[in-house]
Amino acid sequence: MSKLLKVTSSPHIRHEDSTRGIMSDVIIALLPAAVYGCILFGWNAIFVLITTVATAVAAEALWNLALHKKQTIGDLSAVLTGLLLGMNLSSQTPLWIAAIGSVVAIIVVKQMFGGLGYNFANPAMTARIVLLVSFAGQMSNYVSPIDAVTSATPLAKDTAYTLKQLFFGMHGGAIGETSSFLLIIGGLYLMLRKVIKPIIPVAFIGTVAVCSLIANPQEIALSVFGGGLMLGAIFMATDYVTTPTTDLGKLIFGIGCGLITFVIRQFGSLPEGVSYAILLMNILTPHINRLTLSKPFGYKEVAQE
Template sequence: MEDMNLIVAPSPHLRDSDTTEKIMFSVLISLLPVIGASFYFFGWDAVRLILLSSATAIITEYAFQYIRKIPIQIGDGSALLTGVLLALCVPPSLPSWMVIIGSAFAIGIGKQVFGGLGHNPFNPALVGRAFLTASFAAAMTTWTAPFDAVTTATPLVLGAARSSLPDLFFGSVAGSLGETSALAILIGGIYLFYKGVLDHRITVGVLGTVVIMALLTGQDPIFHLLAGSVLFGAVFMATDMVTSPITKGGRWIFGMGIGLIIMLIRIWGSYPDGVTFAILLMNAVTPLLNRWTRPRIYGQGVKVSE
């Protein structure tokens, strides 16, 4: 028999077919309904912001990897995902140069300075959003109505009494590009759950706590779920694997913490929404949650018979 050139490697010799690239692209696919809705409601502004933000994210990722002389991994889809997510959570009227700065900041400062994929403590897209909110407060809070681009107030500012629930559900309200249509977000969320990428503990933790807090404070829970960034945050932002806990118990606490902070900010804080800061704050607590919620190891704490 001719030389077989066998590969010798330690066990196991089988690997699941799922890959990190596939996970990133399945999140991108799950965002398609949201992207579609943003185009339907806000037209070419959606295309402009999503393209600019994605391209900037990929170029920034490439530049950092090039400068650091590490393998170029822009093909893994993670930078593209950050770019798309950032675009979907800014106002439709945001000037182009601002989204470019925000996206570069998200990848550069939010991700690459920590070592790139997997090493960032904070959700990069939200780092970008927080940076834009702090730097360009006016532009980041100028909202336009769907279809006709007239400046208007968001439902959170208008309040529950002056908002229509069907409009909130389908997305025909003022708000960030991808955050207005609850329906589109839910479709994406169900797809992600089905693909095993979305951990229900986080999403349910966030939404459940928002509902409970609303009921406790005598507010409309459905309104709080549908208005602002709650649903988008609970489905696409809080569930970011890199920045959420690795234990099941930790994920429940993480989700509930986000829900709690959102409602504290909404009811008593000076921001109308608060989802960005709620998630970023809980991102900071993630390592601690991992430590607190370590599962009991098999056989530990079990008595050895004499």
């Protein structure tokens, strides 16, 4: 009897990219903005980020333990969700609220729908909305990094900022959303690593820019760099699971997000609309996917015969 060989289905070689690798890349891309947020907002910001990340990982680990499922925290998606949520919160957020946010993100939005790959909405962003609705007062308590007094996000329009302040993040806002510059650097890194395609961020930001150019041209810098648009467009609207797979679908998704963001900011009673825009478009994603599927190679020729 000769040596027993393994018989596997082709292909017999694989690319080295892994789910964990992709999650690590996104975390790396977020780090400059996160670190900058910590420098800007001090210890409070660090505590918030630690709380959200630790709670998110713990929540996923406990869920898997309780339900006797295979442990999945190694794929780093929980770390990413926690980090994203934390970066979307104000440094003044009470830590217990931040922790609730992580639990909502991981347990309610992600695991209850089947875990990684099955959730229909972005966990971090949906959790932020839940917190925003549930704890409206504590959640909109932003602090200005310049004079350390309580201030609203620039989009609430009670202080004037220069373009430089807006672009480099010297203004109030959530921990990770202030520095458009560092977020764009992170986005470029992801595009360079081919983790994301530029379609959604460009369509999203472009649509917001064009709309505000038409509606109030003097505030275009504010609407593009002032709020959560960069963080949302580059890191939340490009989440694989909850956004369209097809290129055309991505374009529709990006433009849709931009329009909804603009409409909420312009006509709604809320200063910020990025999260709601992405959530609404998340819901439409399966339909966008289905309607934008391309035909296989050589298909048309068959139909013509």
